[in-house]
Amino acid sequence: MPEEPKQHQETDAPKTNPHLKNKPKHPKRRVGLWTYIISIVVALGVGVGGTYWFIGRAVSQQLSSMQQTNSAMKKIQSVYETISDNYYQPVNANKLANGAINGMVNSLGDKFSEYMDKSETESLNDTIDSSFSGIGAQVQKSGSYLQIISPIAGTPAKKAGLKPKDVIKAVNGKSVAGKTLTEAVNMMRGKVGTRVNLTIQRGTSTFNVTLKRAKIPVTTVDYKLVGGSQKIGYITVSTFSTNTAKEFKTALKALDKKGAKKLVIDMRGNPGGLMTAALKMASYFIKDGKTIMQVQARDGSAEKYVAGKKYDGGFKETKPTTVLIDGGSASAAEIFSAALHQSAGVKLVGSQSYGKGTVQTVTSFSDKTEMKITVAKWLTPNGTWINKKGLTPDVKAAEPSYASLTIVSKLSDLQADKVNENVKTFQKYLQALGYFKGTANGYFGTTTTTAVKAYQKHAKLTATGKVDKKTLAKVETELATKISDNDKAYDAAMKLIKNTK
Template identity: 80%
Template sequence: MPEQPKQTATNTDESVKPPVKPKKGKRRVGLWTYILSVIAALVIGIGGTYWVLGRAVTRQINSMQQTNSAMQKIQSVYATISDNYYEPVNSNKLANGAINGMVSSLGDKFSEYMDKSETESLNDTIDSSFSGIGAQVQKAGSYIQIISPIADTPAKKAGLKPKDVIKKVNGKSIAGKTLTQAVNLMRGKVGTSVSLEIERAGKTFTVNLKRAKIPVTTVNYKLVGGDKKIGYITVSTFSTNTAKEFKTALKALDKKGAKKLVIDMRGNPGGLMTAALKMASMFLKNGKTIMQVQPRGAQAEKYVAGKKYDGGFKETKPTTVLIDGGSASAAEIFSAALHQSANVKLVGSQSYGKGTVQTVTSFKDKTEMKITVAKWLTPDGTWINKKGLTPDIKATEPSYASLTVISKPDDLKAGKVNDDVKTFQEYLKAMGYFKDDVNGYFGSTTTAAVKAYQKHANIQVTGNVDKNTLTKLETELATKISDNDKAYDAALKLMSE
């Protein structure tokens, strides 16, 4: 008997999955049954029906013939290689290669076949219990692109940003590697180091990261605002325990006296669709649409708020949601549901735009195949794929928030001309110490700016950029970026009105 794939509710941090509904068993219908059906239709002569049925049967027969022909070709290639290749060939390697080829031919960056180690990596991601650099990623051409770095992880602390392209890992190009192969290269034991070559806005730089345990907690909260009556909740991803953590946060803020809520979905790459359904349902009246899922050739199915998802827990405080280009997938499902079905305003910048649903098929050898099976639509039926959600109030980060990381601090020396010096000048300019044009030349003006900063930072004034000077400057710049978070300020202002 051929192995029967098992459909699971598991999916990746980049995918969403509708709850699996049991299907009634279907009687297997043979080719002769179809042919006899056509003959019966012709004999009975029901006006026009036989023609429609006949076309359907013709399509079914053609499909069966094409499938048989394709399988025969695959079997022929397999047998030819297995019997005639000049060296012994591993049968599993051939089979996996064939599967990989078929999935890759779809041209869908969210569909892939995963070997045992890649499957384990996927499951770790879903459970938020892995060690690595802490960045959600996707395929982008031949390389890997960061969707969003996770808060308080090596990737976030190193300044990696959404849309950064990872070109090399430990000096080796990852061109052509699958998403999970690249992820496995970046993962490793806690405390070990990994080097990434990053491309951002046409510039390339290298960053060295020390792997760490990625935080299991996906929801954080606190009271903010002048009167401390606004509950601020950040959701980093949608994993197994996120909905439970989210409910705990809402209850805790209520006890602390929160009167309004700001929910920050910025930089959230998504995850489990079931978590998004549970969380969105908490804010919607029963019966209101959370989302729609449309498989190929079928009507869209609506998922509506109710006790099935929220367990009877409802949140009615005035709320706003923050989004940006790193908000994707389940984060967009949640945001769109609140926006369209609960009249919640969105603040920030255009979201990522991932409007597809993936399912995972598990095999007995502990490998899995993830493929896109449907579109998901917002409550009003809009498909946001590659478009994203548009905020009601647009507010973006300051321009210096997108500055690249300095890859070689040793290049920051008087007389040098390079991109790292140019980036450093931009750091100084953002902090108000460099007044001239940014040109990448470490001359007298740059030296003077360094001395001015060192005096301000209360460190030895030398005009040379040592590790202490660079670290303090980077820390102050990060604080300034946070202090000039226009989207956050706009959300607080909205909730204070």
Template identity: 85%
Template sequence: MAKETKETAPEQQPVNPHLKSKAKRPKRRVGLWTYIISIVVALGIGIGGTYWLIGRSVNQQLANMQQTSTAMKKIQSVYATISQNYYQPVNENKLANGAINGMVNSLGDKFSEYMDKSETESLNDTIDSSFSGIGAQVQKSGSYIQIISPIAGTPAKKVGLKPKDIIKKVNGKSIAGKTLTQAVNLMRGKVGTTVKLTVERAGKPFTVSLKRAKIPVTTVDYKLVGGKKKIGYITVSTFSTNTAKEFKTALKALDKKGAKKLVIDMRGNPGGLMTAALKMASMFLKNGKTIMQVQARDGQAEKYVAGKKYDGGYKETKPTTVLIDGGSASAAEIFSAALHQSAGVKLVGSQSYGKGTVQTVSTFSDKTEMKITVAKWLTPNGTWINKKGLTPTVKANEPSYASLTVLSKVSDLQAGQVNDNIKTLQQYLKAMGDFKGRANGYFGASTTQALKHYQKKAKLTVTGKVDKKTLTKLEVQLAQKISDHDRAYNAAMKLMSK
């Protein structure tokens, strides 16, 4: 099954009887391809799935299929007919890539994809956390792109993008029909440049401008909280190359500070390297306890168990709680499920994302790649959480105002107007305790009065009108209120203080 080894990558061969049929020696590629990719847009990160190694080369599979499959003979015939008889010259690589894309797309699986050279490089940058962009994890959703989770401290998080937001346009151009990687590449760019996104949340569209930034390579942060209770609080943003090492460093540092208990925050974590999740989970489990299982289409589930192979002999035994939410996916779910089911750790927060499939990545000699779903991954007790997620032991959902859309157009927030942006403004003011009526989207006397009340309280010029300064301060203060009223964090602290 999956191992940390060099992968023998097959070479792509066009299905054309008029081309040379002799297969070249497969190209070898070094890398830890045992991972869960959540295509983390950075844009960086995107959620894909758990990647697995496959011993057989694509060439051999293709050769066997050509000998036995009527379907493959038909594809070969179509390829030859178009290549030889189309009224204009045909680029054979483009034709082959189109055929491959068509086959992969016919699976109807958003985690299976054929990637060209630039898309492959983008994905590889993601795994090494060496990317710049807006900092959000996304997935394909119908014709558009859906945000799974913004990464803490990134432009996407700062402007208030949320899980389940739908990205419909990039710089004014629709991304309908584009592949996930194509959309990600449009959002990426040089540090400091600006990208404008048209986003839809709960059926309501809005536009945000984000300044691209270098996405932090450090994936683990920690501090001692809880006063005399001495609770170690660790946040893990993604599972990247150095995450397990950073995590172990954090545990040791907190131990030196005298931490007696731990709260590990996996909220908004889109996943990443499966090997990192295995190493980190093993630190909390007794040797021999199951971390996860992987089940192929026609095989028995293979168990991955805790032991020195993963944790190097380092064990953590402090009472622990793990925070999860709808942005916790893939490797974050593997880690959380392992601690919950194999170590009795309580989960606090809201339902996790639910990513439970495994992909394999094949690299071709022209530096393109194909990833397809080949298996399921299961929790220690054999549960498949795909599209369901993990259910927290202690439920603590965010307040309703935490999911409000971003207010970006001052021109839509004028007295006498009626629109959804004004309704959102009223909800902002209501959350701050300044608007007492029903949020109906009409900018009337009650909204003007609420604005005056807010502006006076916020020590702004009292006009009853929305200007950029008022809007900016309102958004910043609401974000601070959401942080101050973090129900899941507070529930975990209460649990650990007992």
């Protein structure tokens, strides 16, 4: 079973008591816990009337709780021993222990509390650290293969001389043809220090190159100057990771040097992350002493987190600002947005946010597994709990329905007479582009074939009615362009900020 854990978390938590050492082998007299508690009750009860009843009741409840816990632990131990001793095949002790832990965590009925194995733990830590182990190249689908958009400076890809427009045809001798973008990227990822061989096509020549995987940092903040003479700084934040607050501050300073007069901060699709990052970033915009958020413990007591040098280091941003949110804005993204809205008077634009109003801590075990559990509620500055409700924008501007469509994960699903979810998604792609007039039912029939032919003719492809890699890539690219061109929430935010003084 996992050893006693070490905890790393966003908020302080009680530490486990150390085991007692140097106990005498033969103690002269041992006073039992029951005797000790009963003695206290009697001592306090004599001559104090009602106090006796109150304290006696409290201790009785505590004893009952202890008895229930002791009984439950004995039952778990009994089940464990019964399975270990009597199951008709040998049982792995760690597997049994992990199963018991998973069962206890799952019984909470809280989707944000979970027990994670080694790979899940690594994935969570990569997200928190805003990094991953790989070669360090931004890639995109290009026909059957992957094309490098740009190698990241200082990474194995850059050091190996890989260039933009290089095509990755195979990884460790296995072709990436037919793989989804995610599948192909996962083929290149692996443990730090391990090697991966890539087959690269550059122009008319093909060659192999071996790279040593390394830890690759991921940028979580992007920014640019928009709005023409209005000079509006547009910042997108994809997640709240270890370096996000630092990247955000860098973006604010860079936009200031470029002459930005106002700001639009896009939190759409941001699933959250570290509470500490949200506190720092919110503090940049809020006057010292004003509340950023509150954290409410199980006993109902609430701790206020207020803006100040502790979080912002004295750096403040005072430009007129607007924040974009949507149904994908959750957790730390909501903490940041609510703080600016309620404590800095910033208007929110977009659609209702996700509504995750809880705080989790992560406990690390010696076998490199982790357990994440919910330990508290977080409240907005004015004390509102937005859990399962979300933040309501001041200006509602929903994105078109096709903006939230998922990707087609398997090209081979898109064939005549097949019925599946990928066909349904592709039908919705064609609907959004104006080529599919029927009902998106997931059946690749004559209506779908006709729509595919019409699109292929429009895209100057051979009108076969069959969905090949070129057709899918063209559809995806055109749909992405349409989504960008019809971003009503972005347009509403720009209109609002332009009229803000």
